[in-house]
Amino acid sequence: DAGVTQSPTHLIKTRGQQVTLRCSPKSGHDTVSWYQQALGQGPQFIFQYYEEEERQRGNFPDRFSGHQFPNYSSELNVNALLLGDSALYLCASSLGGRDSPLHFGNGTRLTVT
Amino acid sequence: AQSVSQHNHHVILSEAASLELGCNYSYGGTVNLFWYVQYPGQHLQLLLKYFSGDPLVKGIKGFEAEFIKSKFSFNLRKPSVQWSDTAEYFCAVIPPGILTGGGNKLTFGTGTQLKVEL
Numbered sequence: 424d425a426g427v428t429q430s431p432t433h434l435i436k437t438r439g440q441q442v443t444l445r446c447s448p449k450s451g452h453d454t455v456s457w458y459q460q461a462l463g464q465g466p467q468f469i470f471q472y473y474e475e476e477e478r479q480r481g482n483f484p485d486r487f488s489g490h491q492f493p494n495y496s497s498e499l500n501v502n503a504l505l506l507g508d509s510a511l512y513l514c515a516s517s518l519g520g521r522d523s524p525l526h527f528g529n530g531t532r533l534t535v536t
Numbered sequence: 537a538q539s540v541s542q543h544n545h546h547v548i549l550s551e552a553a554s555l556e557l558g559c560n561y562s563y564g565g566t567v568n569l570f571w572y573v574q575y576p577g578q579h580l581q582l583l584l585k586y587f588s589g590d591p592l593v594k595g596i597k598g599f600e601a602e603f604i605k606s607k608f609s610f611n612l613r614k615p616s617v618q619w620s621d622t623a624e625y626f627c628a629v630i631p632p633g634i635l636t637g638g639g640n641k642l643t644f645g646t647g648t649q650l651k652v653e654l
Contacts, residue, residue, distance in 0.1 A: 427579070456641070465540075465644030466580070479634070479641050486555065491652070498552050513580065517640055525642065527580040 427528035446501040448516030455497040458513040510534045542645035557612040559627030568608040568630040575623045
């Protein structure tokens with residue numbers, strides 16, 4: 424059991440569309456991070472949410488946005504989808520501090536056609 | 537660019553063989569280091585981590601890693617692999633700039649796919 428749950432597990436979208444991915448953190452965790460894992464690559468950091476605010480951001484365009492709710496769950500939104508956005512999107516939760524290891528979900532596989 | 541390098545992309549071993557997977561990073565200063573494993577169809581799981589202290593770190597399932605600061609390396613080892621160790625292994629780093637800010641953003645290597653044959 425991952426503890427971190429993501430939905431949906433798979434998604435197919437068309438170029439130009441918008442998508443929303445969802446994540447529920449492990450019980451007791453207050454911080455949610457999102458990563459993109461392209462085929463054959465390691466996960467790349469998109470952003471992190473803590474106390475409903477974006478705390479850190481990686482090198483991703485503004486088309487990628489997110490939100491954290493009072494119950495610590497989070498959404499990742501991607502607008503104007505490109506073929507290159509096809510990837511596995513991973514959510515990870517933690518207690519927010521640097522000594523807190525990340526717990527990952529199984530991911531959402533997004534395919535853009 | 538500052539990064540994490542895993543030079544072995546695919547490794548095939550027979551059961552009972554010894555394993556060493558290389559990981560090098562290019563950041564100066566203090567870093568936190570991790571190895572994660574992803575078994576087929578499962579989520580990324582933490583194998584072990586190094587923050588400070590003894591540079592030889594022991595993790596779950598008989599894995600260990602050695603931090604060699606002078607070589608900017610954090611290689612993963614296991615004396616005798618099992619078929620169930622077949623998985624993808626990722627080295628990851630919290631870079632100094634993130635650490636000083638109290639964050640835990642990870643920079644990952646590209647991963648090593650390990651296949652253990654019976």
